[in-house]
Amino acid sequence: MHQLSDTQLEALIEEATADAADEDEQLTGFYTMLVDQLAIPFETTVLGTSVTVESVDLTPGSRIIAWCTRGPHRQAIAILDLPLPTPPPDGAAWIHAYRRWAA
Template sequence: MGMLGKAELEAMIDEATVDAYNEDEQLTGLLTMLQENLDVPFTTAVLGVEVTVRGVDLTPGGQIVALCSRGSIRQSIEILELPLPTPAPEGAEWIDAYRHWAG
């Protein structure tokens, strides 16, 4: 799937945040869309190391993070910083929408 244009991303953000009154609620709406639509697990390379992305979560500080693992090691990586594989997993357009919203 190619990169979506600004209008498509904004339409997705509107869909995710339709009932949201503040930034926290918008963030929760976007997280929900990511949890529902992002096809996990998928593998990607972080600093040249292959990791498995098992899901997404929200930190107490209000960042959406990817829950990554490699063997027995678990690490959360801010989804804004997460490199995506090619081809990107199904639902990755929601990461683009979140990045657009956060930007």
Template sequence: MVAEATVDCYNDGECLAGFHTMLDEHLAVPFQTSVLGVDVSVTKIDLTADEQIVAVCVRGRSRQRIPILDLPLPTPPPEGAEWIEAYRVWVR
């Protein structure tokens, strides 16, 4: 999966964009999870200006961006969650 996300990438920024694309295409959103004991809906995956892949979490009118590697996943995890683990392997 890492090779698939980073094919034709020449630097870390391009690899990050590759993982963002794979997560955007394969991670089934929206899904529900709990962050610090609060139920939230993950509505999309985004790439920040400081090169972090984040989950956009929504509860009512509140929104919070949480780094995808810090996001607690529900049980069972949403379809495509294996891309988060592939990203975790690449980051190491």
């Protein structure tokens, strides 16, 4: 995937947050886009270890997390902190848009 332009990122942010009345609803908009658009599962590397991103979730603390697994182990990692593989999975543009919005 090529790097997204500011215009492309802003268009994705607008799409995710168009009908949102407040920040919680905007967050839900991004979560919905990630669930619908991000190609899961995918492999990535966290702290030098290969993991599988199995799903995304919205926490009560208003964070979007990725559930990562390796063997019997499972750990939540904030989407804001999740390293993306090269090439990134389909739908990763929504992660970039969410990160821009959250900044």
